[in-house]
Amino acid sequence: MEMTNEFKRHRRLRQTPSIRSMVRETHLHPEDFIFPLFVVEGAKTNNDVASMPGVYQVAFDNLKEELDEIVGLGLTSVIVFGVPKEKDPYGKEAYNEQGIVQKSIRFIKDYAPQLTVIADTCLCQYTDHGHCGVVREGVIENDASLELLAKTAVTQAGAGADIIAPSNMMDGFVSHIREELDESGYPHVPIMSYAVKYASAFYGPFRDAAHSTPQFGDRKTYQMDPANRMEAKREVESDLAEGADFLIVKPALSYLDIMRETREVSNVPIVAYNVSGEYSMIKAAAEQGWVDEKAIVSEKLLSMKRAGADMIVTYHAKDMAKWLKE
Template identity: 90%
Template sequence: MTNDFKRHRRLRQTPSIRSMIRETHLNPEDFIFPLFVIEGAKDNNDVRSMPGVYQVAYDNLKEEIDEIVGLGLTSVIVFGVPEEKDPYGKEAYHDHGIVQESIRFIKEYAPELTVVADTCLCQYTDHGHCGVIRDGVIENDMSLELLAKTAVTQAKAGADIIAPSNMMDGFVAYIRKALDEEGYPNIPIMSYAVKYASAFYGPFRDAAHSAPQFGDRKAYQMDPANRLEAKREVASDLEEGADFLIVKPALSYLDIMRETRDNSNVPIVAYNVSGEYSMIKAAAKEGWVDEKAIVTEKLLSMKRAGADLIVTYHAKDMARWLKES
């Protein structure tokens, strides 16, 4: 019998050895919890397509933040669900819009919590697109002006990080210039640098009331078939001053995440999107998968692929499981 082969199983024999050499770890501070705040509601609303996710009434923010902080989570990304919409998304950049008021409350009540502001127009426009429409086309440069105004009001409200998600050309440069000119040079930009026109976004549109009322977003979000295009988007955003880079969605684009990590030295953020969340919730409800095991494996795959942070609706559950382990 020969013995000239490698015995890799030596390092897999016991739980303690496996733990000792584990390369990738999950911690509560890795997660950014998406928070939907709805204007004009007295009670939280269930998001039917996303079990365990709610549109939180502004008056209930205290209880929500208490739970988030109590679980050891350290950051949230705030989305607004306004009462009124119009062609230009005016509530997105109103000084007292639902996102701005929510940011003020959170930073006053729990100043240790890092608050990321989603900067887009789609929840606020009556047509559901991420910019201004002219002759049936999303007008890129006119949209940039409104997005910059939105970012400035969010920074003024106390946001720690601005996260523009609109995929207009030049949005990082335009927002960086506006923040600097208005006295916010130290507010970082977490760019949705790589955002595909994905079928995995459906449940989010229930939560944010942001479904486009006509057409789709393929003229500004990326083709899922393209890899090199992602490299061009990343290069542009870094040149324009992005401080973080988001890859969205995460699970079906781990190859893109790894390439983004290998070709940049800023923090990489995985967005574990609503469809990825809801599929697991549905399968777990039927008993087809072990929810804790599959969520843990999924989030580990994102960190292993290069993510430093993960935006995930699983954040609360994962924080509980980590406390138990």
């Protein structure tokens, strides 16, 4: 059959698995993933998180076994969240040098020094009201919160954290923490800023894992409106000017447009946070047999890297590391 019109034959590069592999543009590797680690104080056994199948709070006494699995899978980074025994209005356990995160960091760096340990720096898990800062007469006070967040960051760095990751979304948190880290002798410790963090419905299961549900109101006065795009650009500009070394976009899947725009205006590493709701939806569908879990997780994580992420915080990290070895 004679073709009268010329056209491009794009299918030539899709003919065989080996050719498709040869021209593949985006790849996933175990070192791309940051595994969220919830460590609970006072527990003797790990606690399952009902809304997140396969995720659990690790008892401090069981950290060794957990780290053996993480390292054995080829994962290289963890982000540590603490579940304390006691809470109070000012989240004192967050900046306690013997607090659960600080103890966990010291243990990890001693037992598995090859791991990069990132410390989540926030107050919500430690306050009895569940908000990410100081509350006065029902208002989350920005500047008073900065002092406590900086104290928390300094104790985490002192415990050996490789990276500080402040997630509170208070104005000025990067510059305040940077100043305190520098003055306290930790100018070498980078800040992985939760620069773009939306007030999202996708966070629900995480609050079961971290016991951080607000006891009144919501977080819309400090986390971003999901309808806003230009606001994300302003947040990124501010955090870069204040000294952020990494930028996190959270959530990831519904904000890939924001991730791409963040990549285009910034040359620092970009981190996608593949949040709990995104994880739990796939797990629930997979348990019903409605989706191919391996295929859909791979596609989802590839979309984040394709959009510009250099690293991905994900609860799928262990499963993905296993699948990549197959």
